[in-house]
Amino acid sequence: MHSDDIERRAERWQRMQDAFHEASELPRDEQRTRVESRSDGDATFVTHVMAMLEEDVRADSMLDLGLAQVATSLLDTTAADGVPDGDFGPYRLVRLLGEGGMAVVYLAERKDLGSAAAIKLMHHAWMSPARRERFASEQRTLAQLNHPGIAHLYDAGTLPDGTPWIAMEYVDGQTLTAWSRANALPLTARLRLFREICEAVQHAHGHLIVHRDLKPSNILVTADGRAKLLDFGIAKQLAPEGDDAGATRTGLQMMTPAYAAPEQIRGEPTGVHTDVYALGVVLYELLSGRLPFDVTGRTASEVEATILGTDPVRPSVVARAATHGADASGASWADLDVLCLTAMHREPARRYRTVDALLRDVDHYLQNEPLEARPDSAGYRTAKFVRRHRTALLAAGAVLSVIVALTTVSAQRIRAARDTAVREAERAQQIQRFTLSLFQGGEQTSEPGDSLRAVTLVERGVVEAATLAAEPVVQAELYQTLASIFQRLGRLDRADSLLQRAITARKALPTDHPDVARSLTALAELRVAQSQLPEAEKLAREGLAASRRARTPGHRDIAVAATVLGKVLEERGAYADAIAVMREALALHTALAPVSPDVAEASTQLGNDYFYAGDYAGADSLFRQSRAVAQALYGDRHPLVADALINLGAVQFQRGEFAAAEKYDREGLAIIQHVYGDNDPRTAAALTMLGRALVAEEKFDQAAPLTKQALAIREKVFGAMSPQVASTVNEMGITALRTKRYDEADAHFARNVGIYEAVYHGPHNLLGTALSNRGSVYTARGDNAQAEKFYRDALAVYLKILPATHLDVGIVRVKLGRALLRQRRYADGEKESAAGLAILLAQTSPATSFVKNARGDLAQMYDSLGQPAKGAAMRAALADTTKK
Structure with missing residues (x-):
């Protein structure tokens, strides 16, 4: 057409x-x-x-439901067979995978990487605004979700005729029920597979998204037995109270009746409870081999009468009749009946309140523990205990006495478990309401990165959190979230005070609780930002150890804790140790989801470690890996891709390939400007990096307006006294120094000294750098006594927070040696230059310019000290360095 x-x-x-x-x-x-x-x-x-x-x-009504379907039949606009032509970005369509009422799905191949994807193309996009909005809603929904059990969104676009498409992870597998039958899964294996599905659904709920169409055909199982949740086509974003009363009804045409909850059939509001019901139906089918209600070929009114007016047969009865339950005892089946039918209860209030609660009972069953959904009878509790500990009890010969003693204890335990379930649900609801309400009512036209508005809103959140003293678990989580926001805004003192409140609220928790581990890790990350590295390392190691105790091997919390420890070690200059830790973190993230933001970010951090260690080839490889992952996830114009490009530019800069660095920096800047506009702090950071490359190429006229623009953005967003502003001021100082504008250069570096002293209230490596740069100005001026003072101040700062073998320590000692040489203090100068040179040569890839400076200076000093042999040897080494 x-x-x-x-x-x-x-x-x-x-x-x-x-x-x-x-x-x-x-x-x-x-x-x-x-x-x-x-x-x-x-x-x-x-x-x-x-x-x-x-x-x-x-019909009932086709407004927003079936209008496009009717029009399609009336206007005869069926889609052409075969693979359509069109621009699908980096993807090439291969073959048809399947077709539904709203969309058709094709297998696609990414042209540059050769990786597979699934392209979902909307039918008759020109016909129905409602359908286009549902399609766009699915795209927005998938973009929020990042879980190994949910098919990832890679890219999206629109064809020239207005037809929208999305590129998703291609899942090569069988439907849930087909996989279960084909592999003759035993009961426990089916339940463990069901657990994976529940975890994926719970992840969506954690992002306030309800699927509303859960069924086996939307759940594929891969060859290695991993479940993947698909098709969020009629998913809905939750409102503050769980769902809005005026929710668009799904209708029978927009859902699968056999898995639809009663409230969906009645056209009532949907929510978390709707997905809980559907999970119950999925579990029923997994356990028994058939659906609880046969609605095949029924009219809408017949479907409604069946689901709303009849009770399902217990899955145990169906399974025994079909021999599906051969591997479960009668007592075990009684629990499974309760578990399944509680999830499927006709009344939402009588179901499991959350998917987490359903998951807990699945775990209780697998561990032969009492279900939270069971009636609290003594006979039931003791029977579960005997099954769980039969061998030990018989061996002890004390079955009766233990059962009697257990009855009281177990009753307390069950009540505690139920109380926990209630608290978990209430906690989730409070956090949901808080998160949705915090930023409501704020000015929506603020420029990107308007930190003043952000601070005002977050302070409002602090006031709200203070009212939750009766709910310390919820309060602690909110305080930690608010602390994280303040840290990102550069308000480190405020972040510290809130994080301490979170830790105080969690004092009653056991030491191996996951929240305690998260507190330690968060505090370690803050201490890194505050340059309190010894305490940061101690906290990071404690947080990692606590995460290993609190979580199962391979859990994301362990990878996050390892990443924070890696940051500490990187800041401390222990690059070999940082690399070892970050390799573990990257491996954990990759095992969870090989193509994910976590993998892209961990690759970047590990690349930074290689970069700082001087292994530019290793850094280059990891930055390219990060870019490839980000492109696979989001396409070519995403901030993570831009970050990777700018990092690749930094590698080229260190290699002396300044033109290549400029090219990468320009590509990264173009993406950042496309995404965030011209006045965002991320744009300022990219402008600063490009300006640095231009200065190295001596394109000073091009660099000056860029750094000036970057400074204006950062001052407006972060305020004049911020590390972000200092970063740009530093580049302006370097430009002034290279063009012999010494007063201007010193003013820039002096400003940075003031910023770092005000922000960090003590030693920080950036403060040391600013002092060292002031020394460089005075060296260039010929005022070597004043230069010496600044170098010694910088060295004192470094030695308080960095190991004596750190690269920065080596550089400033070489600089100090030159200042002493030019004052003709040869013995003192030789000591500093030789020590600095030894530090530099111990690096994986020494800072070559400073190595040359040190060798040249040492050759002069040895001659002046009457040590011509050493002088000659140093000149020979210098000549060798120059050749390289």
Whole structure:
């Protein structure tokens, strides 16, 4: 179909929709007159709209539900067979995978990487704004989710004719029920697979997203037995109270009746409880081999009567009849009946309140523990205990006495478990309400990165959190979240005070609780930002150890804790140790989801470690890996791709390939500006890096306006006294120094000294750098006594927080040696230059310019000290360095 035809049909269809909506509000005897008045004398137009109105009368209502389906049949606009042409970004369509009412799915291949993807292409996009919005909603939903059990969104776009498409992870597998049958899974294996599905659904709920169409055909199992949740086409974002009363109803045409919850059938609001019901149906089918209700071929009214008016047969009865339950005892099946039918209860209030609660009972069953959903009977509790500990009890010969003693203890335990379940649900609801309400009512037209507005809103959150003293677990979580926001805004003191409040609120928790581990890790990360490295390392190691105790091997919390420890070690200059830790973190993230933001970010951090260790080849490889992962996830124009490009530019800069560095920096800047605009702090950071490359190429006229623009952005967003501002000021100082504008250079570096002293309230490696740079200005001026003072101040700062073998220590000692040489203090100068040179040579890839400086200076000093042999040897080494 040509684009002109599409536009004409779209325009005609819009007129038909308008006529339909207008006429549907009128009495039936007035409808034809209104339609004819909108038809421009087109009899076919009138016929089609009147047919749609008749369909509206026969059906329940097709507004927002079936309008496009009716129009498709009336207008005969079926899609062409085969693989369509079109621009799908980096993807090439290979073959058809499947087709549904709203979309068709193709297998695709990424042209540059050769990786597979699934391209979902909307049917008849020009016909229905409601369907286009649902398609766009699915795209937005997938973009929020990052879980190994949910198919990832890679990219999205629109064809020239307006047809939207999305690229998703291609899952090569069988449907849940087909996999279970084909592999003859035993009962426990089916339950463990069901657990994976629940965890994926819970992840979506954690992002306030309800799936609303859970069924085995939307759950694929890969060859290695991993479940993947698909198709968020009718998913819904939760409102603050769980779902809005005016929710768009899904209707039978937008869901699968056999898995639909009663509230969906009745057209009532949906929420977490709707997905809990569907999970119960999925579990019923997994356990028994058939659906609880047979609604095949039924009319809408018959489906409603069946699901709302009859009770399902217990899955145990169905399974025994079909021999599906051979590996479960009668007592075990009683628990499974309760578990399954509680999830499927007709009344939402009688179901599990959250998927977490359902998961807990699955775990209780697998561990032969009492279910939280079971009636609290002594006989039930003791029977579970005996099954769990049968061998030990018989061996001790004390079954009766233990059972009697246990009855009281277990009763307390069950009550505690139920209380925990209630608290978990209430906690989730409070956090949900808080998160949704915190930023409501704020100014929506603020420029990107408006930190003043952010601080005001977060302070409002602190006041709200203070009212939750009766709920310390919830309060602690909120305090930690708010602390993280303040840390990102550069308000480190405020972040510290809130994090301490979170830790205080968690004092009652056991030491091996996951929240305690998270507190330690968060505090370690803050201490890194505050340059309190010894305490940061201690906390990071404690946090990692606590995460290993609190979580199962391979859990994401362990990878996050390892990443924070890696940051500490990197800041401390222990690059070999940082590399070892970050390799573990990257391996953990990769095992959880090989193509994920976590993998991209961990690759970047490990690349930074290699970079600082001087292994530029290793850094280059990891930055390229990070870029490839980010491109696979998001396409070519995403901030993570930009970060990787700018990091690749930094590698080229260190290699002396300044033109290549400029190229990468420009590509990264273009993406950042495209995403965030010209006035965002991330744009300022990219401008600063590009300015640095231009200065190295001596393109000072091009660099100056960029750094000036970056400074203006950062001062507006972060305020004049911020590390972000200091970063740009530093580059301006270097430019002034290289162009011999010494007063201007010193003013820039002096400003940075003031910023770092005000922000960090003590020693920090950036403060040391600013002092060292002031020394460089005075060296260039020939005022070596003043230069010596600044170098010694910088060295004192470094030695308080960095190991004596750190690269920065080596550089400043070489600089100090030169200042002493030029004061003709040869013995003192030789001591500093030799020590600095030894530190530099111990690095994986020494800072070559400073190695040359040290060797040249030492050659002069040895001659002046009457040690010509040492002087000659140093000149020979210098010549060798120059050749390299």
